Amino acid sequence: MGKYNMHVLVCGGTGCHASESETLLQNLKTEVLEHGLENEVQVIVTGCFGFCEKGPIVKIMPDNTFYTEVTPDDARVIVEEHLIKGRKVNRLLYTHPETKETVADSKHMDFYKKQLRIALRNCGFIDPENIEEYIARDGYEALARSLNELTPEQVIEIIKKSGLRGRGGGGFPTGLKWEITRKSVSDIKYVVCNADEGDPGAFMDRSILEGDPHSVIEAMAICGYCIGSSIGLVYIRAEYPLAIERLKTAIAQARDYGLLGEDIFGSGFNFDIELRYGAGAFVCGEETALIHSMEGLRGEPTVKPPFPSVSGYFGQPTNVNNVETLANVPPIINQGPEWFSTIGNEKSKGTKVFALAGKINNVGLIEVPMGTTLREVIYEIGEGIKDGKKFKAVQTGGPSGGCLTEKHLDTPIDYENLIASGSMMGSGGMIVMDEDDCMVSVAKFYLEFTVEESCGKCTPCRVGNKRLHEILDKITQGNGTREDLDRLRNLSHVIKDTALCGLGQTSPNPVLSTLDNFWDEFVEHVVDKKCRSGQCKALLQYVIVPENCVGCTACARNCPVNAISGERKEIHLIDQSICIKCGVCMEKCKFNAVLVK
C-alpha cells in the first residue's frame, strides 16, 4: 500500500523541544518500526501547535486526537493502544481545567475554537523542514503568480487593498511601505526581515520561523520583486538556534527547487536570501538600529527621516518588514485582498498572533481576528486565570506597552483601541497578572529591562529611565513620597517627548499606564506604606499577636538581627526599626503568633 493511513504529528517548537520532544519523536519512530507500521503510519515533526502550556504535544490525524504532556516513555502506549488498537490513551488527553472532562480532539478544545490561523496556517500542520509539504499547501504559488501574471505595481496594489499593517508593533501600512521603497531610485535595494524579537515573553516570530520558514522566504521574494531588489537579509537573533537552523534548511531547499536564485519561474527575476545574526539587543528591533547592527556598527538608532525606505542598509533603499507581516503576504495574494479585508475591523485588518504568558491557564501561541476582545482571549482561549485567582491586569506591547485592567476587558483588540487605552499592540506579547502581582513592581520590572537595554545614545533614555527606575525602587522600598508620584509622571512625559527612537519614546508607557490604572496602589505604597499584594518585602511588617504568644523564645533565638525582645513565658515584641523582614520568626513560630501585615 503506497499511502499512509495515519499521520502522527509531534511538536518540534522550542518549548516542546526543551521538554524532550526530540527523544519522543525518535521513540515513536522506533516503536512504529518495531510494530511493522512504517508503511501505514507517518511520524512527522512540525512547528508550534501553540498549546505550549501542556507540551510536548502529539496530534494524531485523521481523528484529530490531541495528546498533551507526552513523555518519551509514552511512545509505546501510543503506538500499541492508539495506532494498533484504535483506543485513545485517556490519561494523555487534554483535561478541561474546570469541568475536568477529557477532550478527545482538538476541534472541541476552547483553545482553538476562537482562533483563526493565517500567519500560523502551517504551524503544527506541516513539516517545516520539508519544502514539499509547503508546496502542497499552495506554497510558492503567490510568488509564481506575482512573477508570471502580475506587475510589481499590481502586487503592491493588492497588499495596499488588503489593509495589511506592520505586525511588529508600529502598524504602518505594508503596501505603502513597499510603494515608497519601490519609488526610491537606486541600483541596489534590500529586503530585510526583522526577526529580532526581544519583548519579554514574546515568541510569535520565532514560532513562525520554526514552524513555517518558507512563508517568510516566499514573501521576501515577492517583496523583492515589488520594490526592485534581488537581495534579502534576515536579521535574526543568535538566541534562536532552532529557528536559524530551520531557516537555513528552508533557504537551501528553496535554492534546490529554483525558488531562490536566478531567473525564478523563468521570469528573469533574481533573488536570494542571507542571514545576519543579532546579539540580542532589544534596541536592534528598531529598524535604524537594526540596519546599523547589520552594517557592523553599534546597534544605535538614528533620527528618521531619512527612512530606511529611502536610505537604509549602506545608504541604499531598504524595506524592513517583521516576520509575522511577511507571513501574511502569500495568503493575501492567493486568496485576494477582499478576503483578507473582511477579517478584522474597520482600521485593523486580518489577524494578530499573540504569545499568551503569565498567570493564565493556557500559556501559548494564539492567532485571533483583529477586534477580538481581551475577555475572549483571556477567558475563552486562555481559559481564565491560574488557580481560580482574580484577574488584575494584562500587559500588552512589552516594555513599550502598558497595563490594561478589568475595565478594558471588553475592548476589541486593534491598533487604535490599544493606543487609546494607554497601551499598544506591540509585537504581540500578552502577559496576564493576577491579584498577587504588585503593579509598582511590574512597572519597575519593565523599567529595569529598558535601563538594561537602552543603547545610551540619547540622554532622555539613558538617564531618564535610570531615574524613573530609581524612583520606583524607592517606592517599593517604602521610602516614596507623594511628590515622587508627580515626579514619575512629569519625567515620563519628558522622556516620551524627547527621546530619539521608539524604544525611549515608549519606555515610560508601563509607568504611565500603571499610574493611570492603579493610582490607589501607588498612593498606598507612598502614604500608607503598604503593598496589598505583599510583593514589596520592605513594606511588610512582622508583628507578634499577644494572644497567641506563649513566650517560647523560638523567634527571638532565631532572629538573625536580634530584633525580637521578651523574656521566657512572656509576650515577645519585634522592633520594627531593626527588623529586616526575613520571615524567619514566622517560620519558627509554632503557635501562629507571628503575623505579616
Add this chain to the structure above:
Amino acid sequence: MSHVKSLADLRKLKEDLQGKMSLREKSNHPESMVQVKVAMATCGIASGAKQVMEFFINEFDKRNIQAVVTQTGCMGYCYAEPTIEVTVPGQEPIVFGYVDTKKADEIIEKYIKNGELVEGIIPVKYQSIEINKENK
C-alpha cells in the same frame, strides 16, 4: 531536484504532492465528508478489520470519494466483527457488522453513494434507523 521553472510546473508538482497531505487536509473538516470508523480491537483485527480498513482507504481514493477513515476501539459487537460505523454528512451514524471487503464494496456503492441501506446493520438505537428510513 530539478528546478521549478514556471507556474504550470509548480502546479503540477503541487498536485503530485497533495496526495501526501490530503489525509491531514481532510481531518481539518471531517464533518463535511463521509467518515468511516473501523473497530480495531483484538477481535476486529483477528476477523480482518485491517484489510477492510485498507480496502476503504484505497477504494475511496480510486472512486474519488472524499472520506476520512479512522480506527476506533472495540464497539462491543464482537460477534459481528469486523464492525464499522459510517457517518454520511448530515445523517446519523450507522453501524454495519460482518464487514468483509465484499460487504465494504456494497456499502460504498449502495449506502455511501446512493443512500440505500444494505444488509448487516446493527441497530444501535431504534430511533436512528427510523430517521434514516425517513431520509431515504
